[in-house]
Every structure is written in structure tokens, then in C-alpha cells.
Amino acid sequence: MRRFIAGDHVDDALACTRDLVADGLAVTIDFLGEDTTNPQQAEATRDEYLKLLDALHAAELTPAAEVSLKLSALGQVFDEKVAYEHARAICAKATEAGTTVTLDAEDHTTTDSTLEMLARLRADFPTTGAVVQSYLRRTEADCRELAVSGSRVRLCKGAYKEPESVAYQRRLDVDKSYVRCLNVLMSGTGYPMIATHDPRLVAIGEDRAKWFDRTPDEFEFQMLYGVRPDEQRRLAELGYTVRVYLPYGTQWYAYMMRRLAERPANLAFFARALRSK
Numbered sequence: 384m385r386r387f388i389a390g391d392h393v394d395d396a397l398a399c400t401r402d403l404v405a406d407g408l409a410v411t412i413d414f415l416g417e418d419t420t421n422p423q424q425a426e427a428t429r430d431e432y433l434k435l436l437d438a439l440h441a442a443e444l445t446p447a448a449e450v451s452l453k454l455s456a457l458g459q460v461f462d463e464k465v466a467y468e469h470a471r472a473i474c475a476k477a478t479e480a481g482t483t484v485t486l487d488a489e490d491h492t493t494t495d496s497t498l499e500m501l502a503r504l505r506a507d508f509p510t511t512g513a514v515v516q517s518y519l520r521r522t523e524a525d526c527r528e529l530a531v532s533g534s535r536v537r538l539c540k541g542a543y544k545e546p547e548s549v550a551y552q553r554r555l556d557v558d559k560s561y562v563r564c565l566n567v568l569m570s571g572t573g574y575p576m577i578a579t580h581d582p583r584l585v586a587i588g589e590d591r592a593k594w595f596d597r598t599p600d601e602f603e604f605q606m607l608y609g610v611r612p613d614e615q616r617r618l619a620e621l622g623y624t625v626r627v628y629l630p631y632g633t634q635w636y637a638y639m640m641r642r643l644a645e646r647p648a649n650l651a652f653f654a655r656a657l658r659s660k
């Protein structure tokens with residue numbers, strides 16, 4: 384499990400972050416958990432993020448490290464107002480700690496609510512980042528809305544099982560949509576975050592940076608912890624910002640299942656980790 388997840392506790396996330404930062408990488412930390420079903424769980428998640436941000440600040444790991452947040456872990460499913468208030472508290476703490484928050488994208492039933500909350504949060508915390516998924520048919524239009532000054536937008540392919548009515552099903556269509564969205568983001572005035580391990584899309588990202596005259600500080604690459612670590616370091620050595628998405632916590636099941644669905648070869652790591660649990 385340690386190949387993909389820092390460990391169970393804040394200290395594990397901190398130790399891993401320190402190593403990644405020493406290697407010239409930036410980090411976004413995710414406290415694992417989603418689909419929270421009661422207010423106590425939502426509060427506990429908020430408190431964990433507040434603790435994490437204090438710890439990152441004290442360890443002088445900000446702004447190299449920021450946090451990624453799933454609104455469903457803050458109670459979005461049962462009370463949007465509560466989730467919003469918790470997200471606000473986390474954004475305020477991140478600002479105090481000198482860093483940023485990015486709102487993860489979850490399944491398509493949450494997209495409108497997440498983008499609405501993002502817009503409200505950005506009014507007070509303008510650096511709050513969005514995530515968009517190229518498999519969704521709506522995403523190119525969302526990118527047009529989001530490609531504005533000050534806006535940070537992570538573009539990924541999307542990791543949930545979605546119906547054909549809302550999402551492209553063929554890999555090729557998802558990839559083509561990714562390139563269209565990338566064009567919109569790279570030609571706009573926001574800060575694109577190119578989240579993929581796909582060598583072709585990484586190369587297209589580098590290419591678009593040249594087309595649209597973006598210097599390496601005007602966009603970044605992002606990859607998951609444990610996935611193509613050599614490529615992460617290669618890109619960083621070329622002078623690009625490469626941010627590693629680093630999960631920690633005990634609620635790893637849903638996260639690992641999505642990694643397995645993407646790449647059955649991850650099964651070997653998963654089986655080994657389960658045996659050692």
C-alpha cells in the first residue's frame with residue numbers, strides 16, 4: 384500500500400512530503416475519505432485538514448505542499464451548507480498557512496454543486512483550485528468558464544464509472560476531449576494543472592506550452608504518488624513544476640479501487656498490501 388499511500392497519519396504524510404519536496408517536487412495532500420454520511424464524520428474530516436495544514440506550516444512545507452479536498456468527505460451528499468462551511472474553514476486555514484486548496488472532482492451528480500461551491504469559495508479565497516474531468520461531455524464548456532485570470536484548474540481524465548449520457552466511453556474520445564480542454568486552458572489566462580501519466584498527453588502539454596508561450600511557472604504537471612515516479616523526477620529536472628498527489632489515512636479502499644480499475648497491473652501491489660495488513 385505504501386507505494387500509493389503515505390500511511391495512516393499526518394506524520395506519515397509529512398515525512399513523505401518532506402522526501403518529495405527534497406527531490407524537487409511539489410505536493411498536494413489528500414486525507415482519504417469520501418461519501419461521509421453523518422455530521423460527526425464531516426467535522427472530523429474538517430478537523431483533520433486543519434491539523435494537517437498547521438503541521439505543514441510548522442514544518443515549513445508550505446507553499447510547496449497544498450491540500451486536495453473531496454466535498455463529499457465534508458458532507459456534500461447530506462448537507463451542502465455544512466460541507467461549504469467546512470470547506471471555507473479549510474480554505475481560511477490554508478491561506479493562514481500560506482498555501483492553497485484544490486477541490487477534487489467526484490462523480491457527475493456532484494459536478495454542479497462542486498463548481499457552484501468553488502465559485503463562492505473563490506470570491507474570498509481566489510486561489511482555490513478546480514478539477515475537471517475530460518470524460519464528461521460538459522467539461523470543454525466548463526474549461527471555457529474556468530480559463531480566467533487567477534483560476535487554477537486541474538485537468539484529469541476522470542476516475543468514476545459514468546453513463547454514456549454524460550461521459551465519453553471510448554478511451555480515444557476521452558483523450559481527444561482532454562486535448563480540446565487542454566487547448567482551452569493553455570490558451571486562456573488561468574493556471575492549468577495537467578494531471579495525467581499518459582506520455583502522449585504529457586508531450587502535448589509541453590508542446591502547447593510552447594505554442595501558447597507559457598513559461599514553466601505558468602502551468603504545472605501533476606501525477607499520483609507511486610505512479611511513474613521516474614517520469615515525475617525527469618519532468619522536474621527539465622524545470623517544470625511537478626506536483627504529486629499524495630493520499631494518506633485509513634480510508635484507502637475507494638481510492639485503491641479506482642487505481643485498480645485504471646490499471647489492473649496495480650493488482651499485484653494491492654494484493655501484497657492486503658496480505659501485509
Ligand code: FDA
Binds near residue numbers: 540541582606628
Ligand atoms: P490512463 O490511465 O488512460 O493511462 C494512459 C497511459 O499512461 C497508459 O497507457 C500508460 O502509458 C501511462 N500510465 C498510466 N498509469 C501508469 C502506471 N501506473 N505506470 C506506468 N504508466 C502508466 N480523477 C477524478 O475523477 N477526480 C479527481 O479529482 C482526480 N484527481 C487527480 C489528481 C491527479 C494529480 C491525477 C494524476 C489524477 C487524478 N484523477 C482524478 C485520476 C484521473 O482522472 C485518472 O483516472 C488517472 O490519472 C488515470 O488516467 P491517466 O491520465 O493517467 O491515463
